[in-house]
Amino acid sequence: MKISGTNTLALAPEEAYRRMQDPVVLAACMPGCESLETIGEDEYRMKMKLAMASLSGAFEGKVRITDRTPAGFRLIVEGTGKLGFMKGEGLLTFSQSGDGTEVAYEGDVQVGGTIAAVGQRLIDATAKMMIKRFFEKLAA
């Protein structure tokens, strides 16, 4: 499923750009993230717990940053758990917008296993919510 959107942060572009690559910040902002541990350059092992409605499940996976340019980078989050697996990939670009920064994202969400089969009507809404929460925390 394709995702795209923009979010405006009350941060200078350089600050937004820096924060979104800082593992400590990422760990704090990614919904459900329990730990993020460096395993290589721009590569982290992640543990997260997804809890939404009555659904809950642990995922383990990786967060990676690739394709870094001055304008942005690609953020790849993938995880596997008993509920299935997911992979989200987004190209983030940062641009000045007034005093703040507009972060544009464009990418793809893939979901597999039980959640894909039984949750398709909710995947879009859920992905949007997770992205929204991420930016809310980032701005805070």
Add this chain to the structure above:
Amino acid sequence: MATPSITKLEPFIGKRIRRKEDPRLITGTATYVDDLQLPGMHFAVVVRSPHGAARIKSVDIAAAAAMKGVAMVLTGRDVADLACVPCGASLPGLRVPEHRLLAQDRVYYVGHPVAVVVATDRYIAKDAAEAVEVDYEVLQAVADPEKALAPGAPAVHPQWPDNTAFTFHQEGGDIEKAFAEADVVVKQRITSQRLIPSPLETRGCVAQWHAAEKSLTLHTSTQVPHLVRSLLAQMLGLDENRVRVVAPEVGGGFGCKLNLYAEEALTSHVAMKLGKPIKWIESRRENFLTTIHGRGHVDYYEVAAKKDGTILGIKVKIIQDLGSYHQLLGPAIPTLSVLMIPGLYRAKSMCADVVGVFTNCVPTDAYRGAGRPEATHGIERMVDILAAELKMDPAELRLKNFVRNEEFPFPTATGLIYDTGDYAAPLRKAMETVNYTELRKQQADARKHGKLMGIGMSTYGEICAFGPSPATPAGGWESATVKIEPSGKVTVMTGVSPHGQGEETTFSQITADHLGVPFEDVLVQHGDTAIVQYGIGTFGSRATAVGGPALYYAIQELIIKIKKFGAMLLESDDVSYANGQCTCAKTGKSVSIKEIAGAAYRAMKLPANTEPGLVATYFWEPTNFTFPFGAHIMVAEVDPGTGAIDIKRYVAIDDCGNLINPLVVDGQVHGGVAQGLGQALWEQAVYDDNAQLVSGEFMDYTMPRAHMMPWIESGHTITPTPVNPLGVKGVGEAGTIGASPAAVSAVVDALSPLGVRHIDMPMTPEKIWRLILSKTTGSNA
């Protein structure tokens, strides 16, 4: 011969008799596989791939095997030496992938069995299954058959990079000439989407190994117990007569239980290894993922015709999505489509090219109609499109092209011989029922008021009564045994395996009339290979049309013997048998079947060259298929604001020959129409680009339910077939075949003022809304 002195019993054939099997079904007292409880029984759960395509790097069973209550965990390596799941379809050049019971080093579809866990109860087994750690290297998958054929597509099976399982060509008549002589040629791409058969009861089985006797009993939810026995014995290396397969109450099949599945063999294998009875019950989610799907066609049609509407020839290219493996009949299904391409029409030439395509999806196979609905849908859509092109009334065009009554038996361009028919009769009757002329006037009026009202029709033909043995992969005959017990009660053992079709009732009716015994005295047994002589099973609308005649002939044989005993008891050579009585022509004296049974078993005295007892068995081989037909008309209104479709009327006129029990026939038609409308309007198995089945449960996959159905006005014309003595043709699949084209026809007709000629199924509101939008604003929103 003198008339018998007793009054003739009222016939049961033709009566709307309520089904004998229903009380146990509606009171919940029937015994399904999952109702079986055996001492020491263990439970199996299968670990399945969450990926459409992946290499298995490792499988770690340690944690699962260590759990309390877990008795056994098997992975691919443990079953590598066992035989493969069989494919019964034989086509020249068919590529048959090795279909092991558990994945070896790769998985090919979501749901692919990777390991099996056996524990003392199903909760522990499920917990342990979750503890099996499989490390996958995910590979690119392909789920769309057209994409799979494109160069550079991921190879489902690496050894066959073109993803082509087979190609098949069939031609009849002079197709080149037909197209050269045509005034018009209409073309259309027509799809018949993947469907999930969804019987109420999912699959399931219980296997029990009797080590001392070296024999295996398998209770399984199947349509073909004898076939399962033969195949299973072969796979497991057991003597066929030491394998007993029982189909207990079976909660629907629709073709998806016309198979031998990996789990049946796996459960049996585990039972043999562990020496414990093993139960495996498929969850609904597994049923969606791993029981065969139906349809999966992309067809490209071309029809050549004269200006006056005469159809000259039909060309079709069929792309059949086969999924990743072959189940029992998968690759053969589209060849049935080919046979049915000419429909009810006289078209003298045809040409079909089929390509069977591997995709990373669960295999497709027979699903109610199996190949014929796809073809009927195609040809019926094409006839409508031709009518639109020629600005002819679609009914008129059909009437013009029907095979004429005097042309039967009619050889088709595909090599079939249509047995008999009066193809115009059901269409005329359906048109009368809806008052077609008046309805068209109403439509013209409705259109003036901006309403999108449509009148759709289909006139379908079917191949039923599978079938002459040379035309089927495993024998097309059927068997019946009729026993008159010493008390005079009658036991019928049929080789068909009813699972909702009501043969316990209809076969009792046949027996009651032809043997002249009370309906209540007849018990119909089926489904247990230890009780019933070998039989073929229930599929392809064959049970009554092939199993019925077998029963009829067994009864005739038995009557010969009854008369011998009757003659002995009446001390006369001139006896007749009717209504359960043997009567002496001269004296008018008679003896009842009960007295005769008593004498036959007591055997104080025997007629010459006659053994004791009253049992007859008959194996009947049909000489041809039967070809039922019919006409459906649907009236619908489309809501232009939402694209929603409102069915205003649904008329189904079917000709399945003589009706044994019109109530049962109506039930078959209603259920069939529901499934046909399900395909037309709602059902769709959707795999995403990564071959994940995203319509993975009933919250997304729209199974039609009673409240969604229109009132079905069903009726019949009766043209008995000469193929069998009962004149019956089969009706199990008719409704499904007739319904989908009628529904699409109605909606297309509603939108035809906008220039719409075809809509692919399912006709969801959004699809209709977008179509209206694109036609009215030219935008492709």
Add this chain to the structure above:
Amino acid sequence: MIPQQFEYSAPKSLAEALALIADGGKPLSGGMSLIPMMKLRLAAPDRVVDLARIAELSYIREQAGSIHIGATTTHHEVESSAVIRAKCPLLAETASFIGDVQVRNLGTIGGSVAHADPSADYPAALQALEAKIVIKGAASERTVSADDFFVDTFTTALEPGEIVTEVIVPVEAASTGTSYQKLLQPASGFAIVGVAARIQKSGGKITLARVGVTGLSNRAFRAAATEQALTSGTAVQAAADVVAQAIDANSDLYASAEFRAHLAAVYAARAIDAAIRRTS
């Protein structure tokens, strides 16, 4: 379809239930949403606290111009309640649209609002009715407006340990006309889009317009722009056309965001028209 092991308790009193829930227990009401998730192992609570036996949570009571509905009141009870049908017909009508008979016989209003499925029917009506949700914890009690309660997809104002105990809706003035209209997903019955309209007229003019929308986006919401347009005399269709304005519409297999937004306008117009017809 085999859940994980869990502990089950069925307390008789609310206090007992709240104590168990404060201790980490998962409330179970009609089970129509929770049990399927457990069977698929998408949810695996260690302890389930069944609210069904708590008599003090099941009631429909009229009191000082409002109707108070206990959390475990089933959809069927709401749909068929004489009081609700007569005095808050929008809620009864909405309940009658939920799922199928079996779901309505078991599913409850408390479970539905707490679950906050973005396609659930009640939330649209509760928004239009400006309903209040009563929330209780072992040591807390508060009442929030429907608008504050439905936060996001499956997200409500409930804090851990809290449950919904009651939903409060107004007794309608006699002159009010209401209607709920939806296009349903035929498989589940859930709303692709559902619109609840509530209209009061006086002297031929619309004096009050409340329009609740569900299914369209992450949460049920009140369509303020449409409401304003209606009270300022805009024609119904034009007012309905702005219902999805500035809304980020959901999309799924059955309906894209664009189609949903279009449907919202169609159903808003239908619901408003029907509500207007029912005024007086």
